[in-house]
Amino acid sequence: MISRNKKMILAAAAAPLAALTGSAAFFFGYSSLRFPEKKGKRKKNYGKYADTIQNGVDWFLDRNPEQVILTSQDGLKLSARFLPAEGESRKALILMHGYRAEPLVDFAGLYRFYHEQGYHLLVPSQRSHGDSEGKYICFGVKERFDCKMWAEYLCSRLGKDCSVFLSGISMGCSTVLMAAGTGLPENVRGIIADCGFTSPYDIFRHVLRRNFGLPAFPLIGMTQVLAKHRAGFTYREASTTDVLKACRIPVLFIHGGADTFVPVRMTLENYAACGAPKELLIIEGAGHAVSNMEDPVRYREAVLGFMQKYE
Numbered sequence: 207m208i209s210r211n212k213k214m215i216l217a218a219a220a221a222p223l224a225a226l227t228g229s230a231a232f233f234f235g236y237s238s239l240r241f242p243e244k245k246g247k248r249k250k251n252y253g254k255y256a257d258t259i260q261n262g263v264d265w266f267l268d269r270n271p272e273q274v275i276l277t278s279q280d281g282l283k284l285s286a287r288f289l290p291a292e293g294e295s296r297k298a299l300i301l302m303h304g305y306r307a308e309p310l311v312d313f314a315g316l317y318r319f320y321h322e323q324g325y326h327l328l329v330p331s332q333r334s335h336g337d338s339e340g341k342y343i344c345f346g347v348k349e350r351f352d353c354k355m356w357a358e359y360l361c362s363r364l365g366k367d368c369s370v371f372l373s374g375i376s377m378g379c380s381t382v383l384m385a386a387g388t389g390l391p392e393n394v395r396g397i398i399a400d401c402g403f404t405s406p407y408d409i410f411r412h413v414l415r416r417n418f419g420l421p422a423f424p425l426i427g428m429t430q431v432l433a434k435h436r437a438g439f440t441y442r443e444a445s446t447t448d449v450l451k452a453c454r455i456p457v458l459f460i461h462g463g464a465d466t467f468v469p470v471r472m473t474l475e476n477y478a479a480c481g482a483p484k485e486l487l488i489i490e491g492a493g494h495a496v497s498n499m500e501d502p503v504r505y506r507e508a509v510l511g512f513m514q515k516y517e
Contacts, residue, residue, distance in 0.1 A: 230428035237410065237429075238342045238437055240334040241306065255315075255499045262314030271329070276359060278333065278352050280438075285337035286330035286356060289321060297369045297517050298326035300356050304376025304495055305343065309336040312375040315499045319506055325371075326364065330356050332378065342437035345406035346377060347444045350384035361391045369517040373398035373509075376468060376495045380404075380446050383457070383476065387449035395516040398509055400460040401495055404472045405445035412469065447479040456483040458512040462492030462500065485512060 252259050271287035278284050287310075291297075299320055303312040309331040320327060332349055334340035353372065360370055370393045374382035379402025386397060403409035410429070411422040430441050450457070457480055461473040470488065477486050487508045492500035 227428065229425060230432055233414075233425065233429045234432040234436070237413075238344070238433060240341050240343065243336070252311075255496055258499050259311055259314040262317050263310045266310060266314070266317045266327075266329075271327075273337075274328070274359070276355055278348075278355060280348065282333055282339040284330065284333060284339065284352055284355075286328055289317075289327040289329075291321065291324050291326045293324070295324045295326060296364060296367055297324060297513075298328065298360055298364060298371070300328045300330070300353070300360060300370065300372050300382075302330060302349075302353060302372070302374040302378030302381050303332060303335070304374075304378045305345075307335070307376070307378075307495070312378065312495055313373070313498075315502060316506075319502075323510060326360075328356060328360055332381070342433075343377075344437060344439045345403075345409070345441070346380040346384045346446075347406060347439040349377075349381040350388055350444065353381050353385035354388040354390055357385070357390055357394055361393045366393070368393050369395045371396050371398060371513055371517075373400070374402065375400045376402065378402075383446040383453075384444050384449055386453045386455050387444075390455070394455060396456040396458065396512060398458045398460065398512065399473070399476065400497060401462060401465055401468050401473065402446060402476065403468050404447050404475050405442065406439075407441035407445075408472065409468065410441055413467075416466070446476050450476055450480040450482070453480055453482045456485075456512070456516050458485045458487065458508065460487045460489065460497055460505070460508070462494060462497045463488050463490040464492055465494045467494040 269289055271289040274286045274288050276284055301313045303309050331338040333352060334343045357370060361368060372382040372394060379399045382397050383399055383402055410426055414420045414422060434440050459473050459477045461470045463470060477484060489497040489501045498505045
């Protein structure tokens with residue numbers, strides 16, 4: 207029979223473990239579990255960029271883009287919108303949005319510009335976003351294979367002579383960079399990497415410190431156990447820096463100089479690691495994921511020059 211003192215000791219020892227387990231469950235749900243979509247409403251206040259975003263989304267949808275549905279390698283129905291270029295163009299862009307973003311918002315300031323330059327546009331809803339199925343967000347670990355699938359689809363649709371560029375913002379950036387390590391089609395000529403993180407582990411650690419003032423150990427380890435058990439991935443399973451060491455696809459790295467959500471140092475680390483032809487553009491004064499709207503002239507000159515060089 208356990209004495210009263212032993213019971214008190216066991217209870218005292220169990221309390222911190224229970225609190226840590228509860229915290230891990232909270233942070234796993236906070237970071238990876240799909241949130242319910244609010245139909246008919248924009249979920250964020252986009253401030254001074256609101257008109258640009260609204261006009262860009264409206265312009266894109268007014269052209270009645272085709273909905274494309276493909277099945278991921280793990281059985282999810284994933285959705286994208288395809289807007290063909292006018293004429294006989296053989297060049298295309300795959301535009302991958304960021305973490306918990308509304309799928310059409312991140313590139314709203316660029317649709318018309320890219321289309322007027324003669325690019326077919328494929329705009330996927332990443333898994334667990336928008337019209338795509340999925341319960342968990344995997345920070346690019348599983349999404350990289352979805353990106354490869356979209357690239358293969360586009361190359362099959364446009365033919366062997368097409369030139370395809372991958373462009374991603376925030377988590378979409380890390381997705382397209384990680385995809386470079388999956389054996390992309392040779393038609394993928396370049397990657398536009400806008401404000402991506404170095405690895406799921408690194409961004410999780412950064413957000414814990416920045417948003418909650420918490421150390422990485424031991425919380426990340428316990429949260430990662432839940433991610434592996436429930437969602438089938440780990441935070442250290444893939445990193446952009448590791449992929450970029452062996453990358454041979456040219457990369458244009460872009461980051462906002464005032465970004466605090468994904469710090470600029472992560473793009474600088476990605477740039478330093480990249481073994482392929484590379485370029486770097488820092489947009490001073492731009493916060494997270496808004497470089498193309500903060501300084502559209504410099505942004506467009508850089509991306510267009512980059513694509514024309516390699517298409």
